[in-house]
Amino acid sequence: MTTAFHIPDRVDMGEGPGGLPRVELRHADGARATVFLHGAHVAAWRDSGGHERLFMSRKAVFRDGQPIRGGIPVVFPQFGRGPLPMHGLVRTRAWRAIRSGVGSHGEVTASFGIEDDDATRVLWPHRFRLELTVTLADALTVALAVENPGPTPFEFQSSLHTYLRVDDIACAGVRGLRGTAVRDFVGGQTSVEARDPLCIEGETDRLYSGAPDRVTVEECAADRALVIEKTGQPDIVVWNPWVEKARRLEDLGDDEYRFMVCVETGCIQAPAALAPGARWTGCTRFTPVCQSPA
Numbered sequence: 001m002t003t004a005f006h007i008p009d010r011v012d013m014g015e016g017p018g019g020l021p022r023v024e025l026r027h028a029d030g031a032r033a034t035v036f037l038h039g040a041h042v043a044a045w046r047d048s049g050g051h052e053r054l055f056m057s058r059k060a061v062f063r064d065g066q067p068i069r070g071g072i073p074v075v076f077p078q079f080g081r082g083p084l085p086m087h088g089l090v091r092t093r094a095w096r097a098i099r100s101g102v103g104s105h106g107e108v109t110a111s112f113g114i115e116d117d118d119a120t121r122v123l124w125p126h127r128f129r130l131e132l133t134v135t136l137a138d139a140l141t142v143a144l145a146v147e148n149p150g151p152t153p154f155e156f157q158s159s160l161h162t163y164l165r166v167d168d169i170a171c172a173g174v175r176g177l178r179g180t181a182v183r184d185f186v187g188g189q190t191s192v193e194a195r196d197p198l199c200i201e202g203e204t205d206r207l208y209s210g211a212p213d214r215v216t217v218e219e220c221a222a223d224r225a226l227v228i229e230k231t232g233q234p235d236i237v238v239w240n241p242w243v244e245k246a247r248r249l250e251d252l253g254d255d256e257y258r259f260m261v262c263v264e265t266g267c268i269q270a271p272a273a274l275a276p277g278a279r280w281t282g283c284t285r286f287t288p289v290c291q292s293p294a
């Protein structure tokens, strides 16, 4: 880990659970974020009002080769199940710290990178280079860039598989999806979303194709609302395991489905195609509606 990455009071590198290297970002307004090099995984984000905005399972595993249950897993080049490991190749691999900085408006940024290697090429025969940039200000912005340095085109799915923390799922909802085509992986049917907000009242696993670029996650307390804005990513997935699936997940407490909802942005329904030398970027910004003190 290079000391050049360190910025006093703003960017600090250290060791987290499981001995995994992690980077702490601190903004002048009190906001903080934690990113593990393992998967370039944003594991925590506390806004300037002191609210913890990301969910992290109390049973999360922090170990090489294992996915972290919470925060913002990076999914590439496959979403969900398929010929590759679940959610692809990069969320359980070590990324490297590339650069950090403080912008002209005090925003704190850190970038992380990973590329193909012998092991990934055995599973997926393509060159790739990814860069994830985290920007901490009054909002949290996460940008994923995918480059194709190889001689042949490839297609990929990607997602920022964001686990949001909610005070109580019983009064949380996702506003802005009405009228969007939705594929329900629980019931199996495809329809058009009619609800606004979408409330979570059972196991929920819904892929919204061509979703609006702005949705809001609302809670009982109005000041907990969070605006999610996406660019370059056509789709949104809303997921909550609910009771039975939560029980089956070893790295999730039985009751923790009540305190989380995944609102994932990505390129899922229709994989993105990347020609040799081309670059794709997808960005998601999370903005608390109100930054009142916790």
Ligand code: TA6
Binding pocket: 067, 069, 073, 079, 080, 081, 086, 087, 185, 205, 237, 238, 239, 262, 264
């Ligand atoms: O969130 C969409 C989804 O594919 C769900 O079907 C569920 O499998 C979830 O991801 C699990 O993600 P995980 O972090 O356990 O790999």
